[in-house]
Amino acid sequence: METMVVSFQVSNRPINPDYQTQLIAQGANPLMAKLWAARGVSDIEQTETSWQKLIAPQLLTQVEKGATILADAIEANKQLLIIADYDCDGATACAVGVRALRMMGANINFMVPNRFETGYGLSPAVIDVMLDRVYPKPDLIITVDNGIASVEGVEAAKKVGIDVLITDHHLPGDTLPDALAIINPNQKDCQFPSKNLAGVGVIFYTMIALRAELRRRGHFTQKPEPRLDELADLVALGTVADVVKLDSNNRLLVTQGLQKIRSGKMQAGIQALFDIASTDPRQASSMDLGFKIGPRINAAGRLADMSIGIRCLISQDYDEAFELAKQLNDWNSTRRHIEQEMSQQALQEIESEAFKLKHAICVFNPEWHQGVVGIVASRLKEKFWKPTLAFAPGDDGEIRGSGRSVPDVHLRDALDLVSKRYPTLIQKFGGHAMAAGLTIYQKDFDTFITAFDQAVVDISGKTHFSPLxxxxxxxxxxxxxxxxxxxxxxxxxxxxxxxxxxxxxxxxxxxxxxxxxxxxxxxxxxxxxxxxxxxxxxxxxxxxxxxxxxxxxxxxxxxxxxxxxxxxxx
CATH class of the missing domain: 2.40.50.460 (OB fold (Dihydrolipoamide Acetyltransferase, E2P))
Incomplete structure (x- = not known):
């Protein structure tokens, strides 16, 4: 087949002249006024990054209820367990939860589902693993960066006498889990103005609400209140690494975290990761978090065990953190090597005569590594500018795919359309507009390719995509x-x-x-x-x-x- 060259369109960002005039009148220099106005900033207040401008925690649905549940658990000396996701947002969210809850006197442990054993989220299988491995058995599970879809997992926990508090930011389905409380800015009727909080942002807000509840109960009369702003570097890292929209509230959180890093007041683990990446924290930028620090944390969840990443982030001893950071760095090097090999194999397949490159790309190789297919999909999407799914072998004849999309195609909706047209084709799927995951049977791969290709056209109304x-x-x-x-x-x-x-x-x-x-x-x-x-x-x-x-x-x-x-x- 002929090699495809992606042509791109170039345009200048439209600038709202009223916004620009207003920003200059409020004291912005003309260059910043132009840049901000082109990004939808209408008032200089939206660029302010002091803690006083943080959106109030009370606006998060059920956050005060969650704070009460946690305060009661701490006062009753209950055993708490965080169940985290295995990406950088999940790892930083877990680290924020563990560090903050320890500061407030909680008995807290954590566990991360293994992507190869139990898959994503709080599932019944995770409850089984937890009962086998975690001692003492927890009284309360707190999910971070997952849980909104864990209907069966919450039921399984309740059956063995464990309550669940969910903190998440993913979109809810039609049925919500029967948890004690669900804290999620994207659930129905939540009045929180920023729907773009990452998982780490949601648990950080929950910890602020918990501290306020404990303060109200006189918990800190005999001891100092914990400084939660000390965790801002973790919040910044998870927010940037999860590629959530940087609205004014998220920019505030990231700015505060970067200021901590630049001034040298960061977690030992983040200091160690900057050192291992040969990057100067004094000039730290959001790009450093996204492209140097985040991938090293993510490598643990992709290839091995994310608990190493979390242990690095919660360590208060630099030498210990540095040893863990070295492991993360080694895994990241291995991940890069595996990814380059897989991407090369994918390109050879795409450029072969037999490959039919239509409106989307679907590739599968029985030798591929499950933890790396998402990055391969991302590389291919960038090269060919088409929605892309890359698959690796799963269990019992299944293959697991990870996808990345272009702005014209809502990936989760495209998969949803396939599942409605062919109810038995996709075993499970989830995700959002630009990224998604799914499981199908290997024997159905060819049928799926055709169905997905058609869904991409029907969802977008287009047969060709060009980057702008x-x-x-x-x-x-x-x-x-x-x-x-x-x-x-x-x-x-x-x-x-x-x-x-x-x-x-x-x-x-x-x-x-x-x-x-x-x-x-x-x-x-x-x-x-x-x-x-x-x-x-x-x-x-x-x-x-x-x-x-x-x-x-x-x-x-x-x-x-x-x-x-x-x-x-x-």
């Missing part, structure tokens, strides 16, 4: 400075609040290849010269070229200079 690259237009030459680069690098950007991309025409004064694969350039615009680099781009460019780029600070041997990071040519 949105830029912030020209960067005024007066702002093309290292000061701008430092300021932008310190600000929180990410999902739903993308980092600035500028678009300008330059004269190329010099260009050469670094290590035979990175293009180094000396550029000129309006009489000003700029150093630039285009990673993994070994081709030379024309003397006059329109580039899409980021401005970044380049720290080298104690000095800092401006560097343009080239992303695309127009």
């Amino acid at each position: 690259i949105e830029t912030d237009g020209t960067l005024d030459i007066q702002y093309s400075t290292v000061e701008t680069a430092i300021a932008l690098s310190q600000y929180v950007w990410g999902a739903g609040f993308p980092s600035p991309l500028f678009r300008d025409t330059f004269t190329v004064k010099e260009q050469y290849l670094l290590k035979e694969k990175h293009l180094k350039l000396l550029l000129e615009r309006e009489g000003v010269r700029f150093n630039a680099i285009w990673f993994n781009h070994p081709e030379m460019v024309d003397e006059q070229v329109e580039l899409i780029y980021e401005v970044v600070p380049n720290y080298w041997q104690g000095n800092v200079s401006l560097q343009l990071l080239i992303r695309y040519t127009v």
Whole structure:
């Protein structure tokens, strides 16, 4: 089959001029006013990141009920157990819960379901494993970053005399579990204004409410109140790693966490992870959390045992944390190696004559690793810009798939459509617009491919998808400075609040290849010269070229200079 080249469209982000005028009138500099207005910020208050601006916990449905349940359990000296998800959001949520509950005097333990043994969430199988492995038996289970779909799991817990409190952020189904309380901003009738809290954000809010309830009961008359802001670095890491939308409340949480990291007041485990990643925490950015720290935590859940990641995050001893961080780093290296091999095999299959590349991509290999198929799907989606599912072997003739989608196709809805048209085809599935997981039988793979391909077209109304690259237009030459680069690098950007991309025409004064694969350039615009680099781009460019780029600070041997990071040519 012919190799497909993805063509992209480029447009400038639309800016609301009223927002821009208002922001400048409130004191924002013109560049920040332009960037914020293009991202839907209408008032400078939405950019404020002090704790006083945090949305009030009481607005979370049942959070006060949950706080009462937890306060009663602490006063009665009950055994508590956190059941966490096995990704970075779940690990940080577990660490926040364990650390905060210990600060408040609780008997707290934790357990993470193994993705290869019991799969995701609080299932009856997890209850069986817990009864076998956890001693003493808990009186109360607290779920973090899971539980909203655990109808059978909650029933199984109740049958053996264990109560359940659910904290989650995933979308609820038609039937809710019969838990003591469910704290989730996405459940029906919840008035919490930010529906984008990560799992770690939900448990953090629950801990704030618990502290308020214990304060009301006089719990802290004889001892100091715990400082929950000490856990902000964990909240920031989980929020960024879970790629939830960075609305103003989430930006506040991430900013506070980054400030803790930059000032050196972070958990020993996060310090160890920065050290093992050879990254300076004093210049920590949301990109570091998403691309350097998060993947090392996630590697534990993908390949082995996420409890190692959690132990690293809750450790208060740097040497212990560093040993655990080394294990996480080794797993991450192994994960990268496995992923490269699997991606290569997937590309060979896609580029073979037999492969039918239509509106979606589905790939399966009996040798593949279950914990890594999601990353392979992500790589293929980026390369071909189509909804992609990658499958690995499961148990008893089953194969388990993980998918990533493009903005035009709501992935969970597409799978839902397949399951309605072919009720016996998908054994189970779940997820959201951009990512989902499912289980089918290997014998049904060919039938599923056809059904999924059709569902993608029917859901989107399209047979072809093109990525849209949105830029912030020209960067005024007066702002093309290292000061701008430092300021932008310190600000929180990410999902739903993308980092600035500028678009300008330059004269190329010099260009050469670094290590035979990175293009180094000396550029000129309006009489000003700029150093630039285009990673993994070994081709030379024309003397006059329109580039899409980021401005970044380049720290080298104690000095800092401006560097343009080239992303695309127009």
